[in-house]
Amino acid sequence: MSDQPFYKRTVFILFISVSFILGIWYFYPNYLEWTDSKNISYLEKPWYLTNMDNLELPNEVIENSNKEKIGGKYGTYGDSYGSLNTLFTGLAFAGLIISIILQGRELKATRKEMNDQKEVMREQKIESEKQNKILENQHQLIQKQFDESKKQAFLNQYYALLDQRQKILGSLVITKLDGSKLEGNEVIAEYVKGFRSLREQFDTDIHDDEYMNLAWDRLSKKLHKSYDYQLVSYFKFYRMFFSLIQKNDALSDSEKTLYINILKNFISVEEQLLLMWLGCFKKAYNILCCKYSLLSDIYNANLEPIGLKFYKVEAFGNSKTWKQAFEKNKKTEA
Structure with a gap:
C-alpha cells in the first residue's frame, strides 16, 4: 500500500x-x-x-x-x-x-x-x-572556401593575362621600307614619335577629336601601308583587364585597388602617351584613363593643351603639376 x-x-x-x-x-x-x-x-x-x-x-x-x-x-x-x-x-x-x-x-x-x-x-x-x-558556421566555412577558390581562379587568370599581355606586345610588328622590322616596344615608340609631332602642332582653337583620329589613321597607314588595328587591340586588352579586376566579387575593395595598382605599374610612360592620344577620340579610353588615373606619370608643356581640352583632372591622379595647370586654366576661363 x-x-x-x-x-x-x-x-x-x-x-x-x-x-x-x-x-x-x-x-x-x-x-x-x-x-x-x-x-x-x-x-x-x-x-x-x-x-x-x-x-x-x-x-x-x-x-x-x-x-x-x-x-x-x-x-x-x-x-x-x-x-x-x-x-x-x-x-x-x-x-x-x-x-x-x-x-x-x-x-x-x-x-x-x-x-x-x-x-x-x-x-x-x-x-x-x-x-x-x-550550420551557420559550416555555411560561412563553405562560403569562405568558395570565395577562396574564386580568388585563386582570379589570380590564375590575372597572371595568365599578364603573360598574355607580354605575348600581344611581342606580336606587334612594323615592316619598314628598307625591309627592317620594328617589334614590341619599338612599335609603341614609333607611334610615340608621331604623337610628339602631333602635339607640337596642336591648336586648341581649331583642332578637335576628329583631327586627333585622322592623325592616328594617317600614321597607321604610313607605318603599316594600310589601316592596322594591332595597337588598338593591344590597348583594348587593358580595358578588359581592368574590367576583370573591378567586376570580380571575390575581391575586397582594398584587394581590387592592389591589383589595379600592380597592373598600372606595367603600363610604361610610352603606353600612357598613346592611351592619352587614343582617349582624345575614343570615349572608352578616355573614361578608362579618368577612372583609374592612368596618365599620372606624364607631363610636358606640349601635353597641357591636349590634357586640358580632352580630359578631366582625375585622369592625372595626384600629379600636382596637372592640378595647377587645371586650376590656372579654370581661372583663365573665368
Whole structure:
C-alpha cells in the first residue's frame, strides 16, 4: 500500500471507513435487540404482586410490559443515531477537504509537468540554436572556401593575362621600307614619335577629336601601308583587364585597388602617351584613363593643351603639376 500514490491510498481508506459505518448502521439495532434479550430474563412485577411468586401473569401483560421496557430503551438508542449523522457530516466535510487536497496535489503535479515541459522546450531551443550556429558556421566555412577558390581562379587568370599581355606586345610588328622590322616596344615608340609631332602642332582653337583620329589613321597607314588595328587591340586588352579586376566579387575593395595598382605599374610612360592620344577620340579610353588615373606619370608643356581640352583632372591622379595647370586654366576661363 505504501507504494501506491497518495490519492489511491486515501480512496481505499475512505472506502473501508464508509463500509464500516454502513455495517454499524445496519447491524446496530439488531445488536441492541439481541443484547437486550439476553439481559432481560424476567419482568419486574408490580409491588402489589411481590408476594405472589407463584402467580402466573397473562401472556398479553408480559408482552406489553416487555415492549414497553424495550421501547423505552430503543427510544434512547434511536437518539444515539444523531451522533451518526454528525459523524457522516464530519466525514463529508473531511471528504471535501481531502478532495481539495487531492486537487491541489494534482494542480501541483500539473504545474510541475508543465515546468518540466518548458524546461525540455528550453533545452530543445538551446540545442536548436546550437545546431543553427553549427550550420551557420559550416555555411560561412563553405562560403569562405568558395570565395577562396574564386580568388585563386582570379589570380590564375590575372597572371595568365599578364603573360598574355607580354605575348600581344611581342606580336606587334612594323615592316619598314628598307625591309627592317620594328617589334614590341619599338612599335609603341614609333607611334610615340608621331604623337610628339602631333602635339607640337596642336591648336586648341581649331583642332578637335576628329583631327586627333585622322592623325592616328594617317600614321597607321604610313607605318603599316594600310589601316592596322594591332595597337588598338593591344590597348583594348587593358580595358578588359581592368574590367576583370573591378567586376570580380571575390575581391575586397582594398584587394581590387592592389591589383589595379600592380597592373598600372606595367603600363610604361610610352603606353600612357598613346592611351592619352587614343582617349582624345575614343570615349572608352578616355573614361578608362579618368577612372583609374592612368596618365599620372606624364607631363610636358606640349601635353597641357591636349590634357586640358580632352580630359578631366582625375585622369592625372595626384600629379600636382596637372592640378595647377587645371586650376590656372579654370581661372583663365573665368
